[in-house]
Amino acid sequence: MIMSKKITKVLILSLLFNVTSCFELELENPNTVSEASFWKTENDLFQGVIAAYDALQLDGLYLGNLPVVLTGLSDDGTGESTNEFYAPFRFKIFNSNIYLSEYLWLHFYAMIGRSYQVIDKGSSIEGENVKNIQAEAKFLVALAYFNLIAVYGENIAFVDRIQEASDFPKRAENGELYNLIENLLNEAIPELRLASEYSEADYGRASKGSAQALLAKIYMQQQKFEEAEPLLMDIVNSNEYELLLSFADNFSENNTVNKEAVFVINFLHDGPAIESNFHVRHQGFSPREKLGTYGDIQPTQFVYESFLQELDVDGNPDPRLDVTLFHPGSTELFIDQPYSWWEPQFRNPEINTAYFKYSEQEFIDGFATKFDGGTDFILIRYADVLLLYAETLNEMGKTSEAYNYVDLVRQRANMEPLSTAQPGLSKDQFLEQLKHERVVELSGEVTRFFDLKRWGMYNASNAIRDPNFETFVNGRSEIQPIPQSELDLNSNLIQNPGY
C-alpha cells in the first residue's frame, strides 16, 4: 500500500512535469534574417544595391550570355548553324524557352526586382547616402529595360515596384516603358555623384555620367537627338572621362581605375579562388569550345573586312584590329596557342577570325573548372559616348562640330583625323562614315545590335554581311518572342506578332 502511494505521487509529479513542458509553436528561423526584419538602415539599403549590381554578373547577362546573344542577333557575330541553342541567331521560330532567351528575360527582371527593393524600401530609410543609393538602383532599372526593349520590344511586362507573389504585371503599351525609364534617370541624375566624387574603392558604382550616357542612348534609340545632345555635351564637358592613350588597355586586366569607363562591370581579377565560379566572365567569344572555353560566337567576315579598309598614319593596319580580332595576321597567342593551331577548328569554317577583345586568356590547363576570366566589361565607354555625341550633332545639323569628336577617337588609334582624311562630308555621308567608325572602334562591345536598330537597319538586308539574316522575316524578326513560360504564367502578356 505504501508502495502504491509512492507510485501515485510519482505519477502526479510526472503529470506536473507534463504540463510545464508544453512545446512552443512559435519558432523563429535560427538560420537567416527574414524580409520583415531587414531594410532598416542605410547599410541594409547599400547591401541591397550591391545585390542589384550583382545581377549584372548573372550568367544570363554580362557573365556570358548577353554579349553572345546580342552579338549573335546582330550582323557582327554568328553562331554555329546546326545547333538549336543558336536558333534565335538565325531568326528561326524556336522554342522560346531555350536557355538563352529565358535567362535573359529572367535575369533582367531579377535586376529590376532587386533594384526596386532598394528604390521602394529606401523611401522609409534615413541617411545621407540613401538618395544616391536609390538613384543607382534607378539607373540599373533603366539599363535593364533599355536592353529588354531592344530584344523583346516595348510590349513586355511593366514592373515599376517591388513584386509580390500575387503580382501579375500588365503588358506595357508603346511608350510606357521608355517614359518610365526616362523619368527614373531624370530623377537619378541630380542625385548621383560624379565619378570623381566616389572613392577609388567605390569604382564601378553608377555615377552621374553613367546615368546621363544611358539616358542619351535611350533618347537616341527613339530618335530624340534634341534631348540627347545636352546630356552628351554635359558628359564631354564634365572632364570626368578621357580616352586612354592605349586603346588596348581598356580590355586588359589592369587593376586600375579606368578614366575611359563611363560605366563598368567589375569582374573578379583573381579568379574563382576568391569566390565561387561567378563574378568572372566566361568565354563565349573564343574560336571554339577548346581549352575550357565555350566558343559560342565568331565575328562575321564584314567586321574583319572593315579593318582592312584603311591603314593608320604609319601605313600599318589599323592597330585596333589586333586588339579586336584574332585574325590571320595575329601575332598574339589565344590561350597560349597560335592562330595556326586554332584556325582549322573554328566553329564556322567559312570565317577566319575570332573575337579577341574581351576574350580571356587565363586558363588552368586540364581542369575545366575555370572557364572564366576577370577582365572588367566596360558597358559604356567614353569613346562610345564621343561617337554618339558626334552622331547626335550630325543629326542636329552640326556636322562640322561633330568631326571633332570622331577625330579624338581616330587619333587615339593612330588613324588620320577624319577632318583631314574626309573633310566636308554631308550629313548622310558623315553618318555612313560614323557607322564604319563604330564598327572598328566598338566591335565586340555589344553596341552594334542597338546601332542597327537606331539606324533603321535591323532587317533582312543585313544578309549581305551576315548570312544568318537570310531567314530574317521583316515585320517579325525585329524583336524576339517573349519566353513562352512567361506567357503561360502571366495571362496579361501577349506573344509578339508572328511568333
Add this chain to the structure above:
Amino acid sequence: MKNVFLLGLFTIILTFPTLSQRIITGKIISADGTEIPGVNVLLKDSNSGTITDINGNYSIKIPEEGGSLEFTYIGFQKEEIEIGSKSIIDITLDEDLTELKEIVVVGYGTQRKGDITGAVAVVNTDQLKKSYSASITDQLQGRVAGVTVTTSGKPGSIGDIKIRGASFFGGNNPLYVIDGILTGDNPNLNPSDVASVQILKDASASAIYGSRAANGVIIITTKKGVKGEPKINFNSTVGMQRIPSRIDLKNNFEWAEIVNAAHDNAGAPRVSGANEDFDENVNTDWQSEIFDNTAITYNLNLAITAGGEKSSVYFSINKFSQDGAIKGPQFNRLSTRLNSEYKLTKNITVGQHLTLGSSTIDGVAGASGPDDDGDIISPFSAAYEMLPVIPIFDTSQVSGYGVGQIGTAQTWSENPIGVMDLYKNFSENTSILGDIYVEYEIIKGLNYRFSLGLNGGFSNFKSYNRAGQIRMSTNHFSGLTENRSENFEVFIENRISYERTFGKNKLSIMGAITEQKGREKVLGSSSIGGYDNETNFWQLSNSTGSIASNGSETQSAIRSYLGRLNYNFDQKYFISAALRNDGSSKFAPENRWSIFPSVSGGWVISEENFFNVPFIDNLKFRGGYGVVGNASIGDYEYTTTIDRTATGGVNYNLGPTSISTLGATRSDMLRNADISWEELKETNLGIDIETLDGQLFFTGDYYVGDVNKILAQVPLPGTVGAIERSSPSINAVSLERKGWEVAMSFRKSAGEFKYAFTANMSHTENKITDLNYGLTELVGTDISSKTTARLGYEVGKFYLLDYQGIYTAEDIAALPADFTVQGETPQVGDAKYRDTNGRNENGFLTGIPDGKISRDDDRIITGSPIPKIVYGFNIDLAYKLFDLSIFLQGISGRDVYNTYYSLMTTEDFGHFTNYPQDYDPYIDGNGSDPRPHFFQGHGNNLESTKFLENGAYLRLNNFQLGVNIPQNRLENLRLYVSGQNVLTFSSYRGLDPEFEGGSVFTPGLDPRSYPSVRTFMLGLDITF
C-alpha cells in the same frame, strides 16, 4: 494478487456453512499465457455466473452435485468443462480463428476487428515474413489492397509506400505509428520484431491522426514478452542476388553505322571513331561490366521472450547484410530491441520499448538514379550511354579509363568502372526509437496512460574522389565531402480512456493531449582539389586546398488535442466519432490550428431477425466520412528570408581590384504567409462478408473524396525578380480521388492437407478539379516535358506527340507543299506525327490542324501512367511436415514511357549513346524507325507516343518451400528455400516494369533507377 487471494479465502470461510454449495476457483489464460480478464464463467443451465478479474482469476459457487461450466469471451472459442469433483479449474482458451473477433490496434486504443467501421487493413504478418527484406514495410508489397510498395534492389534502400495512390505534390508517405510514436519517415524496422501491422486507409479511420493522416496510417506494434519459460528463436537466411534483366544493345559496327548516318543526315562531319579508324577489336559490353555480379545477402536474427507473474520481456538482435548486385555498394545493419513491461501494483503498469540500430551503406556514386551525387551519372544510365567502341581501360587517357572523345566517339557519360574506382561514398546511421509508459487503471474501465517517446538518430555521410578523368574532355579535381546531421523528436502523450458495457450498450471514450517537438542540426564540409592521388588519408584536415563549411538547424513542434467515442448496440449497430485539433509551428499563427473530424457507422445486418441467408455467417455494411490533413512543406516556409552570404551569393566586387562587397536581397524563394494544411475529405463505403463457417472472408471498400488545398510549387512569372524561377508553395490545387479495394481469404483443412488462398485487388484514380488563378495547366520545374498536370485530367498524364510511324515516299508525295515538321520539310523515313492543332496569324492556338507539326502545339494528353488495377495473390499449402507458399503480384492498365529507349534512340540525348538492338532506323531505304539525325531539336528526336509501352506485369514475387523437422530437443526446427522476384511476365522493354516515377508529376516515366534484384535463399529457423 495477494488481496484477491485473501478475498477468495474470506469468501470461502463465509460461505462454508452452506453445505449444499461449493466453490470452484481457477485462472483463465490464452494460448500465449496472457491472463484474460472479463471472461464470462457460467454454470450451465443456471443463472449463476461470474467474470474473471484483471488477472484472469475467478471463483464461482456451485451446487454440491456439480454440473458443467461454460467459459465464453469475445475473440476466443467457447469452452465447456464438466466439473466433477474438481475444485480448481484452470483453462486455456483458444483464440477464435474467426478474423472478426481479432483485437486490432486502431490508434490510441484497440478494437475488435468486427467492430471496425472504417477501412482498416489488418495485415497477416506471417505471410509478410515470407518475403525477404530488411524492412517490414517492403514486405507489404502486393499484400494489402490499396497499398502499393515500390521496392528497389539498391542495398539499404527502403521501398516507397503509397496508400490509395499519390494525392499530394510534396509528400505522399503515409504516417507510421510505431508503438505509439508518430513519424513520417519509414522506420526501417527489423521485420522479426513486428507483432502486428494495421493500415488505416480511409479518412474516417485515420482522422484520429488528424493533420498527418491524409496519406493513410500504418500502425506497427512490436512484440511483447510472453508468459512462460524463456523461449529462444534463431533464424538465419542466406541468399544470392542478381539483376535479372538486360537490354540487348548494338555492337561496335552496328553503332557506327547508325551514328554515321545520323551525322550524314544532319550534314555534320562524321565522327572519325565511327568512321574508318576505329579499333574493331574494342566492343565493350558495358551492361555486363556493370551488372554481371552476384551479391551475397544474409539475415541473422535472435529473439528471446520470457514472462512471469509481473513482468515480461522481449529481446532481439538482428544482423542484416546486403551486397550490391552491381559492384560496390554494400549495406549492413545491426539492430537490437528490448520491450518490457512490469506490473507495479494491481492497477499500475510501467513498460518500455526501445530499438537501437546502426547501419552503414557503402555506395556507388550516381547509383541512386540520374543526377544523384552531383554530376555523376547513374550506372543504370552509363550502361546505355557508354559506347561499345570505348574500351574500359585506355592507357592513353589521363586516368587510364576509356572515355568519350570529341569528334571520334562522343558520349558525355562517365566511365562507370572509373566511377566505381575513383569515387567512394559511405554513410553511417545510428538510430534510437523508443518510449517509456505508465498505465494506471484509476477505477474499473477508466484508464490513464502517459508516455514519453524519443525518435532520432545521427547520420554521417562521407564521399571522396581521386582526381582524374572519367568523362569526355573533362578532368576533375580530387574532392571530399562530409555531412553530419542529428535529428531528434520527442513525444509526450497523455491519454485517458473509459470503457463501459451496460445491458446491450457498449461505450468507449478516449481523450488525449499529445505534443511533439523535433529538431535537426546539419553540419557539412567539403574540400575540392586538396588531395594527391597517392593519399590514403581522406580526412578534411589533410586537404591542402581550401575547405568550405556549412551548417544549419531547424526546429518544429506540433500540439494536438484529440478524442474519440465508440458506441455499439448489441454488436449490431456501431457508431464511431473522432475529433482532432492540431497546431503546427510550420504555419503562420493565423493558419496554425486546424480541426479534423470524422464519423463512421456500421450495421451488422446478419444479426437482424429478418436476415435469413443461411450460408452467410456475417454481413456488415460500413460507412464513414472524415477530414484529414497533410503538410508537405519544410519548416519556416511562411516567411521570406533575405539572401546574404559571406562569399559568392549576391556580393559584388567594387573597386578596381577584387574586393568583394556584401550584398543582400530578398531570397528568390518567395514565401507565402497564407499557406495552411492540405486536406482530404473522404467518404468510404464498405462491406464485410463472412461465409462457409468462417472459411471465406470477403471485404470491399469504395471511396470517393476531394483532396483540397494541395500545396503546389506554383511558379511565378520571372517579373517577380528571381534569378531562377521562384515557385512558392501555395494551397493551389484540388483533386478528386476515388477508387475501390477488395480482398478475400479462404482457408480449409482436409486431414493433414491444409490450404489457404488470399487475394487482393484495388483501383485508384484522380482528377484535377481546380488549379489556382483559373489556370488550366500547372507548370513548373518538377513537371517533365513529357507529362502534364491539367484541369480535368489525372496528374502526370503523358503529354506527347502522337507518333504514327515513318513517312513513306507515298506519304511525302501526298503532303501539301508547305507541310513542315519543326519548321522543316519532312523526308522519307522521318517521324510522322499526327497534326492536332494550329495557330492563327496572331499566334493563338486554334485547335485546327495547320499543316505544321510543332512540339509546342501538337502534343496530346494521353496514356494512363497510374495502374488501373493493382493485385496480389497468395497460396499457402501445407501437408504434414511440408509447406509451400507462392505469392504473385502485379499491375495492369498502366502505360509507361521507356526512357531507356528514348535516351538511346535520341529523344533525350542526340546520338551520344549506344542503341538498343531492336532499334531499326531508316538508313539507305531500309528501316522501321525514324531516320537518325544528329541535330537534337530535329523532328525525329522528339518526345512522342513511340516510347509509350504497356507497363503491365505479373511477377512471381516470392515462393517459399519449407519443412518442419520433428526434433525432440528443440521445440521447432524448420528449413526452407525461397526465391524472390523469380519470374516476371511483361512486355516492357526497360529493365524493370516495377518502378516509381521520379515525382508525382511523372508517375509513368521510368527514372532508370536501381532495378529489383532476383534473390534465391536458404533459411533455417530454430526455437527452443
